[in-house]
Amino acid sequence: MSIQKPKRSYILPAVSLAMMLALSACGGGNNxxxxxxxxxxxxxxxxxxxxxxxxxxxxxxxxxxxxxxxxxxxxxxxxxxxxxxxxxxxxxxxxxxxxxxxxxxxxxxxxxxxxxxxxxxxxxxxxxxxxxxxxxxxxxxxxxxxxxxxxxxxxxxxxxxxxxSSFALVYNKDLVKTPPTSWNDLWGSEEFKGKTALWDYMFYSYLSPLLAVKGEELGASYENPEPAFQFWADNSDQIGTLVTSNDQLKGLLDSGDALIAPFSAQVAQTWIDGGSPLAVAYPEEGAIxxxxxxxxxxxxxxxxxxxxxxxxxxxxxxxxxxxxxxxxxxxxxxxxxxxxxxxxxxxxxxxxxxxxxxxxDWDSLAKNSSAWKDLWDRLVKTEL
Missing domain, CATH: 3.40.190.10 (Periplasmic binding protein-like II)
Structure with missing residues (x-):
């Protein structure tokens, strides 16, 4: 059985190009x-x-x-x-x-x-x-x-x-009483207060869903991200740990030191296949x-x-x-x-x-990487 073609394209914006993944089969070879x-x-x-x-x-x-x-x-x-x-x-x-x-x-x-x-x-x-x-x-x-x-x-x-891949909500199924169903659970659930693990500077996994779900309400966008960073600063008590490696995140989730994290559903599945007490929830608003x-x-x-x-x-x-x-x-x-x-x-x-x-918006994330890091360091990490 062959994998089916998706119904939509995964188009990534790019620099002076209109899109990173433009529908273009042409391209310069090399020498x-x-x-x-x-x-x-x-x-x-x-x-x-x-x-x-x-x-x-x-x-x-x-x-x-x-x-x-x-x-x-x-x-x-x-x-x-x-x-x-x-x-x-x-x-x-x-x-x-x-x-x-x-x-x-x-x-x-x-x-x-x-x-x-x-x-x-x-x-x-x-x-x-x-x-x-x-x-x-x-x-x-x-x-x-x-x-x-x-x-x-x-x-x-x-x-x-x-x-x-799909970034969804990975959680410890043995310790979480109410499985998450929405991205709102990541930043708003009392059960995950102080038990949420986020990957340091991996903004697409927790800022992009925030912009998609609450951007209009917050007045936040990729062009004006500061309100989204401020929202995480105001809800920093949700964040228990910032991680920098897969193994670190797996250890935290396995032990229960962290109960939930936005992360690759595919990587998490390999952990589950290996015996980790984890599960993956696909938010009702869609995965990344x-x-x-x-x-x-x-x-x-x-x-x-x-x-x-x-x-x-x-x-x-x-x-x-x-x-x-x-x-x-x-x-x-x-x-x-x-x-x-x-x-x-x-x-x-x-x-x-x-x-x-x-x-x-991968193009905005790429172009504004330094500015977003500064906002994260100044507004959020100072609250942790």
Whole structure:
């Protein structure tokens, strides 16, 4: 059974582009093929990996924990076995930690990126477009893009959306007497007072739903976010902990030190499958739609770009995406990939559930990241 096309597009705004995920299958390739061929004399397929010269060394960014490393490490292991002239090392972390390091590295030396390619969430992808971080994918190499609907292709091929997660309300089902049903429960329920865990600076998970549900009432918007920050400041007694890693959040929820958190339903499901006493509630106003992309980092050498494109193509195969969905619970966008049996009744794989999701203004979040951090630090964190 193939995954169904969604009823709506997950369009992410971007910099000077009208939309990050504009319906655009066109896009500039790069000069990786010619440059790699020039550096791999006698190599009939122009692959730097098959050459006899120096090793092509790349660093790949992957998410830490929750089985997120399983498929990329399997695919890369197979690739380097067949391309002995390529060496891939991994950086495992979160986008909230890694992206600022990437930006600092780019500012220090644009031709020496700290990672060459990898997995990036919607927030990091939008910031990368603003910061000119991404190199276009080469559609002549990344041929498996053909199985992904054009609504998930980025303008100029600066990445490809391979999966769409849902941010919902994750809670400890053994300790919560009344399961949450609305985003209003996150900031207004007496049961969760002092027991709500929020990811520090992950504004799309608790400011975006606030803007969607109460923005008009508060006079708050992406253009005028201060009233929303002030609302959280006024309700700061709801917040028990600010977290910075998946493992930290899981530990807090498992132990009951935190009872609820807005977080990835898919990551939470892997915890539940592993025995955690948690459950996921999809708010009646809709979950946060959260696309995931694969992207190549600008500043990589032509040889690195070519190898990165080839590995990304393997990661986009129906088999690799089906396995990624199997081990992480992430809905994937390829029409060729099968929905794992255990997730066929999962709401996050449901077209109906996806169609009513809340779409954050990723462009505003990216452009105003520093200002929003200042508001959070000044208005909210001083109250904790």
């Amino acid at each position: 990786a093929n010619n440059a790699a061929g020039n550096n791999a004399a006698g190599n009939p397929d122009n692959s730097p990996a098959a050459g006899s010269g120096e090793k092509v060394k790349l660093t790949m960014f992957i998410w830490a924990g929750s089985n997120q490393d399983v498929v990329p490490k399997e695919v890369v292991a197979e690739y380097v076995k067949n391309h002995p002239n390529v060496e891939v090392t991994f950086e495992e972390s979160s986008n909230s930690v890694m992206y600022p390091k990437m930006l600092a590295g780019k500012q220090a030396d644009a031709n020496n990126p700290i990672v060459n390619f990898g997995y990036f969430n919607a927030d990091a992808s939008a910031k990368g477009l603003n910061d000119d971080m991404w190199e276009p994918l080469d559609p002549a190499i990344v041929t498996n893009m053909k199985d992904i609907p054009e609504s998930f292709h980025t303008a100029d091929n600066k990445g490809i959306v391979w999966g769409v 739609s959260f696309p995931y992309s694969l992207q190549v980092v600008k500043g990589s050498t032509p040889e690195q770009e070519k190898a990165a494109n080839e590995i990304i193509n393997e990661l986009l195969s129906a088999e690799a995406l089906s396995r990624y969905a199997e081990v992480t619970g992430t809905p994937v966008t390829s029409t060729a990939a099968a929905i794992p049996d255990k997730y066929k009744d999962d709401p996050s794989f449901s077209v109906e559930e996806q169609s009513k999701g809340i779409n954050p």
